[in-house]
Every structure is written in structure tokens, then in C-alpha cells.
Amino acid sequence: MTTFAELGLSPSILKALEKTNLKTPTPIQAQAIPHIMKGADLMGLAQTGTGKTAAFGLPLLHRILDLGHPPGPKHVRALILAPTRELIIQIKDNLEVFTKGTAVKVTMVVGGASVLKQAQALSRGTDVLVATPGRLIDHLEQGNVSLEKCGYLVLDEADHMLDMGFIHSLRKIAKHIPQRRQTLLFSATMPKDIEEIADTYLRNPVRVQVSPPGKPAEKIAQGVHYIPMGDKAKLLEDYLKKHPTEQALVFGRTKHGSEKLMKLLVSWGFKAGSIHGNKSQNQRERTLAEFKSGELDILVATDVAARGIDIPTVRHVYNYDMPNVPENYVHRIGRTARAGAEGTAVAFCSPAEMDELKAVEKLLKKPIPVLGGAPWAADIVAAAPKPGQNRGQNRGQRPGGQKKGSQPPAAKPAHARPAPKPGARLQGARPQAGKPGGGGQAPRRDGARPKPRQA
Template sequence: MENFDNLGLSKQVLENLPAIGLTKPTPIQAEAIPHIVKGRDLLGLAQTGTGKTAAFGLPMVTRLIEYGKRPTPKSVRALILAPTRELATQISDNVTAYADGTPIRVFRVVGGASINVQVEKLKRGVDVLIATPGRLMDLLDRGALTLADTKYLVLDEADQMLDIGFIHTLRQIARLLPRDRQTLLFSATMPKLMEELADSYLTDPVRVAVNPPGKAAEKITQGVHFVNQGDKAKLLADYMAKHPGELALVFGRTKHGSEKLMKLLDSWGFSVGAIHGNKSQGQRERTLAQFRAGEIKVLVATDVAARGLDIPDVRHVYNYDLPNVPENYVHRIGRTARAGKDGSAVAFCSPLEVGDLRAIEKAMKAPIPVIGGEVPVAQTPQPGARPQRKPGQKPSGAPKQGGYGKPMAADGTRKRPAKRPSRRPRSEQAA
């Protein structure tokens, strides 16, 4: 199928496509839309940047137009769940464009924004609600909306929702939805937990898979530069100085580290902003708007921006810190080389991150070309040398352990370890 005309979309939807630059369906759109228009449940496997939003959004608007009825107070006719605020915003903008000129009301609810304003907006009911799971549950707990009349459900980037711990929330939401509904689940990967989620949400689904998991876009030039952790900031500045005026996206692993890097780059004279979990929704939206408009040239972000950020002019992605989830690498670098343009992605790898790099290459089934620094050489033990142990690994011949890792005494009973003062562990969240 070479165009949208023969996919079963409504005339009103088709009239909106040229204005938003949709002229030819992508593979996921061409394969998924006809099944969705017919009312089938669908499991879609596709990488970021393949046009998934239009794949479920266009037929959803078509079906709502054909349904014809207006929503009742506090009701939601179609629900789209997304893992991050940024992706929810991106979906909302796109669906609003698809429904332009129709009576369909589209609304987005995310954390970081006034819940009282959201409660007030939902009183009239909405045709399409785009939500992050946490904020949706807050609104449901307040009685601000009901899902009893929801006939259309989309879980977008479902694998990421599982990664960040939304599985229990998703199960709660599923119990509040009517059985008689159409459900679409889109994911970039298919871990075992995803299969369980699909089994509980979908009924006799069509399975559509395009772009093998782990494969990056062909127009992205990739490279890895080996560097000590303390030298990364200076190396990043050197790279960005070679491309003045071009938009660059820099990924860090933690909120605090990303904010610190942003302030350092700002002190060095770069036009830079940052988005992460410690920023309010208003701050994140303003910063993204400035980046999209080219008012700031460098955006430092955690993985909140790894999916759903669609800015065609991003030319460079720098993985300042390698992700500890290998699949996130492909999502990160997928922020460049969009809309048919070229892009580059450079990964900075410290000695402690070599294991993360190898895991990424294994997931991609291809090595990343080395473009700088000294490649670490695996150490070969000398004859007669003691074998090196990993941290926490017991030496050969160590005494057997009892339950919960407690050492066993000679008579087979557990030794009671000496009491230690309790200390609450400190951790740092990634997003």
C-alpha cells in the first residue's frame, strides 16, 4: 500500500494529513491501520521513530468519528497511556492534529501540572484522554473520571512502563476497564513480563512487527570514544565546538548529574538547558519549546527524553553516560536522523562502563565503531596467578552458606552474625 487512501481512514482524517506532513504510510502504519479500523486488538512491535503514534491515532480518530456519540460527564471514550510526560505531550499534539476540524475533544493529564485544573476539565467528559499511569490513578482515586465507558485503549511504549515499575498500576487500571473494548499495545521490545501483560490486556490480537528490536536507524552515524569519567565534560565540549549552531542532545544517567553538567556547560558559554525528573512540568515544557525553536542549542536530559521527543533538527546525540538498560541506547540515538535527515551519535565510555557497552553491542548484534581513546585490553592472567574474583563472589572452597546468606557452623546450624548499626542506603533515581 503506497498511500493512506486505501487504509480505511475517514475522509475528515485524510484531509488533515497533508498539513501535518503525512503523505506515505510507514510499514507499521500500513500493516496496523487496516486491522485497527476493523476493530481488532493489536500487538505492535516497532522501534522508536517508525510512526507508531499515527499507526494507532489515525484509525482511533476514524472510529470515534464513526461512533458519533458525545462523551457523558467524567467519561473517557478512548484512553492512551504513555510512560513519560514528554511522550504524552507528543501524542496529545499529534492526535489533536489528526482530529482537527472534528468535534473530538482531546485532553492530556500528567504529573507536575495542577490536578485541580485537570479535574475541572474532565467534568464534561473527553473523547481522547492521554495520560501517564500515575496521574491517571490520582484522578481515579479522586473520582474525577470513570473508565466504565472506555471502548478504546492504547498502551504506548509499554516496555518502558514496565521498566519504570508501572506493572501494578497497569493491572489496577485494567480492572476498571470494560471487557468489551478494543486494545492496542505497542512496544519496542518483548520481554517475558510484556507477554504476560499482553495476555491479560489483549483478546485474539493481530501481531505486527517491523524493524527488529535493537536495530538503529540507517542514517545515524555511530561511534564510541573511550575516556576517563573525569575527562568526559571537556571531551563533550570539544565535540560540540566542532558543530556550532547545530542542535545536540546529551544523555546523562541521573537527575543530579545532568543538572550539574548543564550548569558546567552554561559556565563555558554553551546555550544549554536541561530536563529531568526534578524539573516541574512547566519548566520541562518551556525548555523543550526553546530547544525545538533553536533558542537553546544543547539539551541535557535523562531517559525521560529517550522516547517521544520528536525534533527533526537534532543533528547530534551524545551518550555522556551509557544507559544501564541496553535497549535504551537505541531509543536515545533515535532522537536524531528523523524525518529522513542524517544524524550522528557518539557514546562516551569510561573504564567502568565497558560492560554496559558490550551489553549494548550484544543487544544490537553489531559493534559500535571506535572513533577515539584507547580500547581497553582484556587482562590475561599469568600462569600461577590467583584468579580475579568479581565483587561479592565467594572464593573457591568458601564455607557453605545457610538461608539468607548466613554462614553455617560445623554442626550445620546457622551462625548469628554480629549486629551492625543500621544505615539507610542512599540511592539516586535516574529520571
């Protein structure tokens, strides 16, 4: 059996590891660490929950410790890029555990936090900078940080960075880093674009793969329920009541829908919180801390949290809405069965989501076991409104409010509707300031134009 000591890590790092749950290296750690210690560029392919942060973090910190002197003002020795704030926080927390008792300094910059405070921290220089691409570019443009002496670049969750459109940001950032550097790329899936990134930024990389890309952890028991959209909330309630003492993650498609579902669960007596793009950085950090501490049993989230939650106590993942990107299914369910534990993942599939389910099963190269219902017939799928249409449905009803088995009412032609009387106001319309009798949207008092409602 391989141990961390046998991998050649420094005594100070080994001492820090003794106080963690990491006793023996995972397969990705055992394979990647020796190559990184030798200075090779590396492409690591592994599913979520396999220990990728330690796979690149431990050897990176080992090499930095060998330098023996602090970085200069504004300078960075190693840069780690990741796509989301949650993942950045997770990486920073892990690295700080590994560096406890050493002089290595780890700094984090993400959106949604004070630029001034980040600039002050960067002005003192840092050994390791963990950053989201967008916020890092802000600091580079303002001259708050220099990457001219950066010798290490790590791209974590590179496939998700591509999904979020960060390829242009990566090109901008790479121009600031010396070409003579060690570059490490880690990804859970391997689309063609990742190969192109590897060819562009890595030099003769060693390729390490511990499981086929897109394959979820083997200890996750998966299943799918075919159920009308309006019945999903009641089914979720039934599942949550079966495991009242176990933590669960519920994934929704939209920010508004996830928030609405969370409030519904709270009204039913569940200890639930939510994380999505409409929450501030402080709100997201506070909710995650409450979930980690056990104050919350249920966390409702959008895909912003599909990568970046490393909580071993999560036993159940519910795909309340099927993901638009099939790879996100793997990342979602990878939030359970972490660190060798077991977990369950249940997907709820409405008629409008059959295409998403088929895409997921194609990625997995096998069907997901059916727990309830039966695959929707083609005519039902064709008639179903796509996700986002007919919002505001109630429990027990199909989208749009019609009852099960009924047909949606036919729309009246425009010429058949009675014309409003002259000067009459439409029911429910609010007059716009300065336009008596108008039906437009009233301007805000601060003079700003109202923002369109987001999904």
C-alpha cells in the same frame, strides 16, 4: 505506493493530514492501520521514530468520529497510557493536529500539573484521554473520571512502562475498563514480560513488526570513544564545536550530573538547557519548547527524555554516560534520524562503563565502531570506581581527583589518625541546633526532616 486515502481514513482526518509533513504512511502505519480499522487487537513492534503515534492514533480517531455524539460527563471513549510526561505531551500534540476541524476532544493528565484543573477538564468528558498511569489512578480514586464506557485501550512504550514499575498500576486501571474493548500494544523492544502482558490484556492480537526489536534506525551513524570519565566534558565540547549550527541531545545518568553538565556548557558559551526528574512540569515544557523553536542548541537530559522527544532537527545524540538499561541506548539514539533524516550517535565509555557498553553491543548484535581510544583492559576496569562513586571530579582528572596514571592514596588506618582534642569541632562541621559542638545536620526552619540527596 500506499496513501492515507487508500487506507480508508475519514475525509476530515485526511484534510488535517494535508497540513502536516505526513505525506505517505510509514511501514508501521501502512501495516497497523487496516487491522485497527477492522477492530482487531494489535501488538505493534517498531523502533522509535517510525510513526507509532499516527499508527494507532489515526484509526482510533476515525472510529471515534463514526460515533457522531459527544461522550457523557466524566466518561472516556479511548484511553492511551504512556510512561512519561514528555511522551504524553508528544502524543496529545500529535492527536490534536489530526483532529483539527473535528469535534473530537483530547485531554491529558500527567503528574506535576494541577489536579484540580485536570479534574475540571475530566468532568466534561473526553473522547481521548492520554495519561500517565500514576496520575490516572489518582483521578480514578477521587472519582474524577469513569472508564466504564471506554472501548479502546492503547499501551504505548509498554516495555518502558515495565522498566518503570507500572505493571501494578496497569492492573489497577484495567479493572475499570470493560473487557469488551479493543486493545493496542506498542513497544520498541520485546522482553518476555511484554508477551505476558499481551496474553493478559489482548485477545487474539495481530502482530505487526517492521524491524527487529532493539534495532536502531539504519540512518544513524554510531560510534564510541573510550575515554576517562574526567576527560568527557572536553571531548563533548570538541564535538559540539564541530557542529555549531546543528541541534544535539546529550544524555547523562543522574539528575545532578546532567544539571551540572548543562551549567558547564552554558559557562562555555553554548545555548543549553536540561530536562530531568528534578525539574517541574512547567520547567520541562518550557525547555522543550525552547529546544523545538531553536532557542537552545543543546538539551542535556536523563532517560526521562529518552522517549518522548520528537524533534526532526536533532542531528546528534551524545551518550555522555552509558545507560544502565541497554534498551535505553536504542531509545536515546532514536531521538535523531527521525522522519527519514540522517543523524549521528556517539557514546563516551569510561573504564567503569565497559559492562554497560558490552550489554548494548549484545543487544545490537554487533560492535559499535571505535572513534577513539581502545577497549579498557580488564585490570583498569576492575580498579575503576562504579558510576556514582567519588563524585565531584574535575576536568582532566580521574574520579576522586587523582591524576591520570597515578594510584589513589592509601587510606590511613583509624588508629593512625590523631584524635581531636576534647571540645574541638571537626573542620567544616556545623553545630546542630540544641547540640553545642555537635557535628550533625542542622534541622530546617520549617521543622521538616532533611531529605537525603538523590543521585
